[in-house]
Amino acid sequence: MCGIVGLFLKNPKLEPELGAMLAQMLDVMCDRGPDSAGFAVYGSGTPGLVKLTLRGPAGTDFAKIGTAIGHPVMPRDTHAVLSVSASEEAGVRAALARIAPEVRVVGTGSRMELYKEVGLPADVARRFGLEGMSGTHAIGHTRMATESAVTTDGAHPFSTGPDQCLVHNGSLSNHAGVRRQLAREGVRVNTENDSEVAAAYLTYRIAQGDTLGEALTHSLDDLDGFYTFVVGTESGFGVLRDPIACKPAVMAETDDYVAFGSEYRALAGLPGISSARLFEPEPAKVYFWDRAA
Incomplete structure (x- = not known):
């Protein structure tokens, strides 16, 4: 149910x-x-930009991750939203996998933000x-x-x-x-x-x-x-x-x-x-x- x-x-x-x-x-x-x-x-949404909703373990330093990949990140508890140009998306995903393998992309799109947790x-x-x-x-x-x-x-x-x-x-x-x-x-x-x-x-x-x-x-x-x-x-x-x-x-x-x-x-x-x-x-x-x- x-x-x-x-x-x-x-x-x-x-x-x-x-x-x-x-x-x-x-x-x-x-x-x-x-x-x-x-x-x-x-x-x-912003024309030409893609939103990536990220999820990490509790305490993830999303600001540090954003600095490392060169894009600002808007944190919301265990999630964060990162906006990049469509042409940069593949490279940013690869950088995330290398810099912060514990962080997952749970949603992507021009307008959608997605959040979920236990509780x-x-x-x-x-x-x-x-x-x-x-x-x-x-x-x-x-x-x-x-x-x-x-x-x-x-x-x-x-x-x-x-x-x-x-x-x-x-x-x-x-x-x-x-x-x-x-x-x-x-x-x-x-x-x-x-x-x-x-x-x-x-x-x-x-x-x-x-x-x-x-x-x-x-x-x-x-x-x-x-x-x-x-x-x-x-x-x-x-x-x-x-x-x-x-x-x-x-x-x-x-x-x-x-x-x-x-x-x-x-x-x-x-x-x-x-x-x-x-x-x-x-x-x-x-x-x-x-x-x-």
């Missing part, structure tokens, strides 16, 4: 409140997943300052580990492509087989978590030319199990439930936002919720909201 939340803002006036709204939603989902939590926020979701949100973050959309996850250890590596979201991440509630029965298939195609999955397999599968399909909607549709044939996926991209977020749809899910839509929660109580504190259109996502139907639409 895990908790998923997602928020896509239609009204730009709400963008400074995005983090505070998502933090409240994550807090409500604490009892669905008290082991660890994480979130991805799509904030402002109560409300505490994780406070550690990273989620309440003060702004942006257009965000997704989050509270985890109750059932099939792998309680570790930061096992926490969601999982990001396997630029500005793309996934959170998942459920279990995939054929993830080992899909992992082997992806490995044969040169796609590496770093953790034992089946959710990372799902994220890597979608990234692979998109690399082959699928849109996100097409990749999610193909996953209905290729990924077995019971699941709800919420996927973030640079321009929006998507939702998919398996054909049985045994995992709880509810959505709310107003003129100002679209919100997703594993339970209605995650949405109950949102502004205007009393007049929102509430609905349960249908089984095996792809939903997507795009800020460019």
